[in-house]
Amino acid sequence: MDHILSILIFFPAIAGILGFVVDKDSAKAYGVSVAAVELLLALGLWASFDITNPGMQFTEFSPIISQFGISYNVGVDGISLFIVIMAALITLLGIVLLREDTKNMKNMIVSLLFLEMTMVGVFLSLDAIIFYLFWELSLVPMLYIVGAWGGPDRVYAAVKFFLYTFAGSLIMLVGLLAMAYLFHLESGVWTFNLLDWYTLKLTSNQQFWLFLAFFAGFAIKVPMFPFHTWLPWAHGQAPTIGSVILAAVLLKMGTYGFVRFSLPILPDASVTFTPFIMALSLIMVIYTAMVAFAQKDMKQVIAYSSVSHMGIIMIGVFAMNAEGLGGSIFLMLSHGIVSGALFMLVGVIYERTGTKIMEEFGGLAAVMPVYATIFGVMLMASVGLPLTIGFVGEFLVLLGFYKVSAVGTILAGTTIIIGSVYMLALFKKSFFGPLKHEKNLGLKDLDKRELTALLPLVAIVVWLGVYPKPILEPIDNSAKALLVQMENHSQLESTKEAIIVSKKEVK
Amino acid sequence: MENLVYIALFAPFVGSLFAGLFFARSPKTHLVGVVNSTLIGIAFIAAVTLALHVAEHGAVHVTMMSWISAGDLSIPFGFLVDEVSVTMMLVVTLVSTIVHIYSTGYMDHDRAYNRFFAYLSAFVFSMMILVMSDNFAGLFIGWEGVGVCSWLLIGFWYHKEDRPFEENPSISPSWAANEAFIMNRVADLGMLVGIFLIYWNVGSLQYDVVFKALPHLADGLLVSIAIALFIGAMGKSAQFPLHTWLTDAMEGPTPVSALIHAATMVTAGVFLVIRANPLYSLDAVHEVSMFIASLGAFVAFYAASMALSARDIKRIVALSTLSQLGYMFAAAGLGAYWIALFHLAAHAFFKALLFLGAGNVMHAMDDELDIFKMGGMKKVMMGSYIYMGIASFALAGLPVMAGFYSKDAIIETAFNDGSYIIWAILVITAGMTAFYSFRQVFFTFHGEERYKALGFHPHDMYKYVLVAMAPLAVLAISFGWFMENFHEFITKNLPDYEMSHTTHHWAWLLGSLVIVLAVTGIIIAYKKYAGKGPNAWKRDEEFEQSFIYKLVENQYYVPKFYDEFIVQPYTIASKKFWEIDKAVVDGFVDLIGKMSYKSGDVSRGMQTGSLSAYLNWMGVGALLLIVAAAITALIG
Amino acid sequence: MEIGIGHYLILSGILFSIGFVGVLRRKNLLMLFFATEIMLNAVNIAFAAIGNYYGDLSGQMFAFFIIAVAASEVAVGLGLLIILYKKYGSLDLDVISTMKG
């Protein structure tokens, strides 16, 4: 188990390189088996993970550029563990869902495996430069996936996605370098090790600027309003698998970045910026939910809904209490599962009808009952129905946020209303009412391949909705540890006041 | 006893899974109906046993497992069976059982028979969670769960097309389902806020902990919690202004309306207020309680007034439900929680009966709802006629019937509290209630046989269904007789409400007043609608054009208001935002790109290809450098 | 009037400017070469004068090297010029502008 994290990161990449050799027709089988092994490895990691330990586990450290303090440094804690598992799971199911007749299947599989490496790498890195490395590298396979298999405007969308996030992350890179320099000034040592950075105390002014630099990278990835416009494009044009992974995992990189970098390294600035972040997040929640309602394209509805939900996650991250933070990490997972499933579902109908425009459908529930049922389950999870996975995170986030701002919570809480408005409108337009077109009568319900991809997600949605404890507990531990770290690390009294690890005294 | 709790809770769930997982895709089979009805019946038996146990040994409290724990929050799946919840359980399971059996007949011809039972049992399960939970979060699970089941069931005939509002005020089942869900969500937000307030100030969501801590909280806080929770209750119990969904919900199959939108789910709001009685009976929140009572009274009257002119058989019943919910809230608001609960139970029985009867009529009339098209049907549908008659008598609050005891008690309470305005409204409403319920009965079963001209061939429901409805009829008649026993049982848990001496003194007079009004109402209704031949009822076109009629007919234009001032602006704003998103937010990003491109295009202009131009650029550059050097040197 | 270092340098400056202006204004390639030669020779004057002023030989050495380099430049330059004249039949700078943008 010593090098399990390295194996987790590089296994898909090595398999990807070997994948070039694999025969064209067995490419999918190859992809499925590799992704399955990766998932098993990730689950093995979970099995050997010590849930009572909130700190980093299975750490590996070896210097790469010692002159400059860059080292290969990986570790896993309760926050990253489950995101990694989810990434592995979503990749596997995404590959399962691929149609056999996908053109250039081999290229697709290889890019997906590389993408998986970068995703896992981002979440396991404890070195800022290695983090950045995987972060940037993830753009490349995604660019290819969107650009090669996407819709008519795929090139525009792919390039926009790439450039927008690339520009933001370069500013983030400046922040990372400045951070390393400040650490060097303080201690005389060059290091990009996050755990070292956690110990550095910075002045408010330094934190302010660093926060802005990090924000540029993370906020575009999340994507926060008003930096979100690449997302509808990317989703609108991406092939199903691209959208699934983009929504489920890539977006989480942004919020994960806030959790891993901004909060613990810059606690004072994080608190200072809370109102700003909250304002943007509230706009995200409400504004994009309304935009989602105005969409005609089913996929765009879900794309915008992702932005809206990411707003809730951001709110939780900056609620500065264990409930909110833990909830938002859980919500990252649940949003990953749910939005991934929803994009898969849209892909299913798109494959059959060649359209995603809701008005072209209508009455699908009668023709494709299983499809409608699974869609319904995911819809309910998306609107945060209790006993589905969507509720736990959303509830905790809103609960945590209430401590910060009551009015804000009511505004953010409108998500449960307007979220159901656009989702139910989508469902009604597509599934209810009479059939719009005769030809839709002949639509086939889900086949075995699609069920294999979707049923596990349904099971998870219910399982973690009813019994979230196995993953909520480690998350909670790590979230609390993070808050304690923030509290100890902060310099301003106001920050300490804002952070609530545990409210010991009940009024 | 723990096992019984689980049996009561999970038997419906098992039924739902049975129908949903194994039979969802298979053709209709009565096996599903039978199995599900049996399972609900088992739940009912378990509930009865539990009730006996509770009466004897007190509450049963079980904790199944922990659900969410994060930060300091710890929410278990815990279930509390005490006097209040066991009453609710009894009502829910009993009505559910009967509705299930009824549905085997009613849904006989429906393709999606199996699916229907899956949903219906799931609803019962959710409702059981709602009433049995020992904490607010668990309540919320049930709360949302019934919401979803209600959504599924209202929209059960999802394939129906949208029709314009003028033609059908509830547009289509799927529309009505969405409306119900969304409107409930508005209220749920209030509920959530209440839960958050409780958590951050008490640190727990368990009823016992919370109620114990309540007296120590600040007044303002208590008021906020009370308001927030009541907003939640308003949604589920369809109180003004969140009431429009209830009448639209009648798009669902009639058993659904009977079970969900009359007997059980809509009373969840009342249940919440009763459950939270330690909160609402605090002095600090007196104003809130008074508001609840006043709103209840208002809704009672408001809904009744709409029922006066309604033509849709189900809408009439739905409006009467709304009106009766108003009564319950009035009682609860005035502190007479046990009376509210009593009325809740009584109402569940007679209203379910009424709905099922209406269902029989619809079934017979091929889903025709317009009472103007019916008439004189008692000949063909004697059983249903009797049932609906009994239910209407109970609803009208005539002596001996269940409604008489419960409703009378509420009116008495209002009088006793000195809230004479509420009292007056309730009394007048009682009269109206009698009028509209018998208007419906007479329209349907008496008078000219208008349906014949329209080619209907009505026949009564299956015998076994009618038999199955009997318990409801019995209870609709006799439930009131056990008021004293109920009082004794329930006040172990709920605060007693003692009538003052004066009230006792005037009780007979108050009762008589109500009876007189009710009887008057019935007589008027009879005169107007039950006649045959020359006395037969004729449409009064002129009256139908009058402002008042129009006002009532259009539900006081509330739906129109919502449409024009909320739905449409929201839609327009959404579209505008989308345009802004594309043109401004995204446009700005593209603008940066375009500007870069443009400036590249402009600056490549310097690359003319001519060597002398290049030399000039170089020369100019050098000169500029030297000039800059000179200036810098001169300045400093 | 005694001619001092200043005068040499001013002469050098003037010549350099003449050459510079020539480079900027001339459109004929041959004239351009002349102009650059003038500039280099202006520098030679300056180097010789300064070297003499300091009593240091390196300035004059530089001047010699510049002369040598200028000669080789002319060799290369004229070679190019002849090819170009063969190809274009003109030495006008504006003619050789196929590559641009």
Add this chain to the structure above:
Amino acid sequence: MFIDPKNITMDVLNLTTLMPMLIAIGGGLVILTIDLIKENIHKSLYVMLTILILVIDLGATLGLNFGPNEKGFFDVMLIDGLSILSQILVLVASGLFIPLALTSKRFHEYSYPEFFALFLFMIAGFQFMVSSDNLILIFIGLETASLSLYTLIAMHNRHNSFEASVKYFTMGALAAGFFTMGSAILYGISGSLELYQIAPAIQSRMGEPGMMMFLLGGAGLLLTAFAFKLSLFPFHTWAPDVYEGASAPLAGYMSVVPKVAAFVVSMRIFEMFIELQIEWVQTIIIILAVLTMTLANLMALVQEDVKRMLAYSSISHAGFVMVAIALATEKANTGIFLYYALFMFTNLGAFAMLWVSRHKNRIHHARYDHPYEKFSGMVKIMPMGAVVMGLFMLSLAGVPPFSVFWGKVYLMSATIDAGHIGLAIIMGLNSAIAAYYYLKLIVYMFLREPTAQVTEETTYYNVSKPLLTILGLAVFVTVGSIFYVDPLIEYITEMMRATNFGI
């Protein structure tokens, strides 16, 4: 001043310092002699001879003693770390370049032995240029190299090549005028042509009235000369045309080697000014650097030809590196070499890819040899070629972990260390703009369908084993950079510490 001419010993003369250059020059002469003896020898012999000479040259360079004050040949040679390092870079780049002559199709410049001789003379010129702090020798080295280079460009023997050569030559002559005039002014101020003597002389005379005028004027003139060499805005105008006119490998070569040499001299001269606290120089260099990287990037955006795009991108990279000169810190200087050491392989690789697909006729476009359309759908025609080119593009765009990223990070870090956060952000944003045009090529290669003219025959036209070897090497270095950046930085830093920066 000079050593007393009457008492010269071989020790003092330290002739070994001249060995590398002498090897290159001698090698060039040998090649010419061979041609005299037997004509029409196949080019491969010359290629191999040249490589051999380069290897010997490299050996000689590595064998030199070096240190901050390691002087020789009348003290005009200075063999410090900087000199060794840059000679290594020059030689390695040359070694990568020369095998590219062995294409499958015949391009006639390579059949002339003079080409190789001139090439070796040019290398000697660069070696002189970087191993001296005497302005005379720098000038001679510069001119030797430049004059050879003009000729090499012209030898490609096309319309465009002559035009390119003339443009380069004419502007180079003007720059030579500026360089010499600038030197004259410094000489006038300090009475010396040795940078290590100029610096203290300037320092002692700084306070004198009017001195600043001359100082800045001189600095301005020198800056113009080197800005031309380094193709900084607005002295860059020659670069795109010359790159376009030159053959692809030579263009790649030009984007690296002359720039390294010019950077070395710039480091010696301008960092002296900066260390003398003349802020003007620093400010002007920063302004030039920012203008260069930004405008070149913007102009690269709108190019239709890949080679021209790469030309502009090289300009932009030079601007990026120029920032380091303004910082004048050890880290920044290390960064320059790190950057160019990494950039060299990637950029030469990219140009080599153009060379592989170079066709005698312009099939795709009337004017351009390498329009973007030529690469559409390349992944279908030559998948490995497309992947390789894609890797080079990603590396140039600064996507980690490919080589140029580390250079960028190091330079940006140096910029931040020096307190220029805003500058670092501008550098970052410029990389983002640049990503667009690199992506454009990737988009053409991977995301478009091949046009009718794009066939195996046209894209593989010029391929040969040596080309593939060089490409393979370049890819290997580009991709594997993460593993050797650490020792590289260590080595460069060590060399930088053994360097005399005038003060």
